[in-house]
Amino acid sequence: MRIYLAGPDVFLPDAVAMGRRKTALCANYGHVGLYPLDSGIDIAAPDASLDIFRANQAMMDSADAVVANLTPFRGPSADAGTVYELGYMAGRGKLCLGYSNDPEIYADRVRKLNLTSPDTASFDLDGLAVEDFRHADNLMIVHALEDHGGPLIVPREAPADLWHDLTSFEDCLRMLNTMKGHAR
Amino acid sequence: MRIYLAGPDVFLPDAVAMGRRKTALCANYGHVGLYPLDSGIDIAAPDASLDIFRANQAMMDSADAVVANLTPFRGPSADAGTVYELGYMAGRGKLCLGYSNDPEIYADRVRKLNLTSPDTASFDLDGLAVEDFRHADNLMIVHALEDHGGPLIVPREAPADLWHDLTSFEDCLRMLNTMKGHAR
Numbered sequence: 506m507r508i509y510l511a512g513p514d515v516f517l518p519d520a521v522a523m524g525r526r527k528t529a530l531c532a533n534y535g536h537v538g539l540y541p542l543d544s545g546i547d548i549a550a551p552d553a554s555l556d557i558f559r560a561n562q563a564m565m566d567s568a569d570a571v572v573a574n575l576t577p578f579r580g581p582s583a584d585a586g587t588v589y590e591l592g593y594m595a596g597r598g599k600l601c602l603g604y605s606n607d608p609e610i611y612a613d614r615v616r617k618l619n620l621t622s623p624d625t626a627s628f629d630l631d632g633l634a635v636e637d638f639r640h641a642d643n644l645m646i647v648h649a650l651e652d653h654g655g656p657l658i659v660p661r662e663a664p665a666d667l668w669h670d671l672t673s674f675e676d677c678l679r680m681l682n683t684m685k686g687h688a689r
Numbered sequence: 690m691r692i693y694l695a696g697p698d699v700f701l702p703d704a705v706a707m708g709r710r711k712t713a714l715c716a717n718y719g720h721v722g723l724y725p726l727d728s729g730i731d732i733a734a735p736d737a738s739l740d741i742f743r744a745n746q747a748m749m750d751s752a753d754a755v756v757a758n759l760t761p762f763r764g765p766s767a768d769a770g771t772v773y774e775l776g777y778m779a780g781r782g783k784l785c786l787g788y789s790n791d792p793e794i795y796a797d798r799v800r801k802l803n804l805t806s807p808d809t810a811s812f813d814l815d816g817l818a819v820e821d822f823r824h825a826d827n828l829m830i831v832h833a834l835e836d837h838g839g840p841l842i843v844p845r846e847a848p849a850d851l852w853h854d855l856t857s858f859e860d861c862l863r864m865l866n867t868m869k870g871h872a873r
Contacts, residue, residue: 516817554822558832579804579813580764585772586820586827592773593833596780620763629763631852633700636770638738643770648742649777668815 506600506681509565510540511591512574513584517668526671534678539564565593570600572677575642575657576667577607581614582642591649601654602681604673605641608659612637655680690720690784690865693749695775696758697768699726701852710855718862723748749777754784756861759826759841760851761791765798766826775833785838786865788857789825792843796821839864 508531514523524540531538544560546553565571571594578584583605595601607614615621615635622628629635640647641659650657658677664670692715698707708724715722728744730737749755755778762768767789779785791798799805799819806812813819824831825843834841842861848854 513817516820518812518816518818520818554824554828555832555835558828558836561829562836578817579799579802580766582764582766582769584827585766585769586829588769588772589776589779589827589829589833592776592778593780594776595773596777596782615763618763628702632702633697633762633852634702634704636700640738643768643773644738644742645745645770645773648739649773651739652742652746668817 506536506570507568508536508538508678508681509568509571509590509594509599510538510574511571511587511594513576513578513587514574514668515540515542523669527674530671530675530678534682536678536681539568561590562593565590565599566597568594568599570594570602570654570681572674572681573601573603574674575603575605575646577605577614577642581611581618581620583646588646591646595649595653599653600681600684601650602658602677603646603650603654604658604677606660606667606670606673607663608641608661609663610637610639611635611642612639655684690754691752692720692722692862692865693752693755693774693778693783694722694724694758695755695771695778697760697762697771698758698852699724707853711858714855714859714862718866720862720865723752745774746777749774749783750781752778752783754778754786754838754865756858756865757785757787758858759787759789759830761789761798761826765795765802765804767830772830775830779833779837783837784865784868785834786842786861787830787834787838788842788861790844790851790854790857791847792825792845793847794821794823795819795826796823839868 528538573591575583658673712722730740757775759767842857
């Protein structure tokens, strides 16, 4: 299977090495990992940003599945680019898997980040309700995975290195292999 | 046209009234606005969260277009649920429009939210690079709109009421009407 490797991993200082680790794990499970950085876009080119979008979209179109790194990124939710890609793959009818290295509940994370109202944890600082179904992130993400692939994988405890631990990523590959033959 | 109204508007204390305002504006432009809260899910039911997902997905499947409220939500990027829905609609080949009531550049917002490293604004507190193509949000979101509908609409200055001002929403409807007959 061709697996699109969505995630903010591309922003890591060792992004290229991370891509190699992820594609090597994919190969171990009999798959081809497609890592966005491997498109070889020159990020200094004038249209780099559009080129990256097009290359990522073409890579997604060529993939059978996505494994998304949904670890919270600069706030209580997953990286926006990764979430967009998860939605795109679900819309295209591809198999969707995802993991987060932070097992905490979304509403609790919002509170810990001091984003809730001083009066009540049910609302944020802008007065908008904090969704609390005891999920790790927004319900659309959590149920999309269940409906279009397999449930979000989270570790029992956050690993020491939130951005480099691939235990839950590997669990996604293992889950994928129990689903082979799954057709939508 | 049937337009899915994606956005964190559903979390507003006056979420129902906001839905009425948005659907009324859609009607003014000759469209039918589909507002997630209108599915009438009982949020106290045991499977409420899954019911909401399924109702939203069915509503999206029944729509021709999405107008997404991409105003930054609890962090530097748009609401994760909304971004998922934008991706899903793009993947399904629907017409995608979106607006943000915050005209600021993503990288500047990350810095103002004190999420950048004390050493350099090019990296965040976790050491991950801050994408800076001078876009309002992640490049996947910005270019997805251009590729699947029309460019992200932002006001010149943030309106006084970030969560209730519908000027840019209405601009999306206006843009949609200049595109009629657009087919993917």
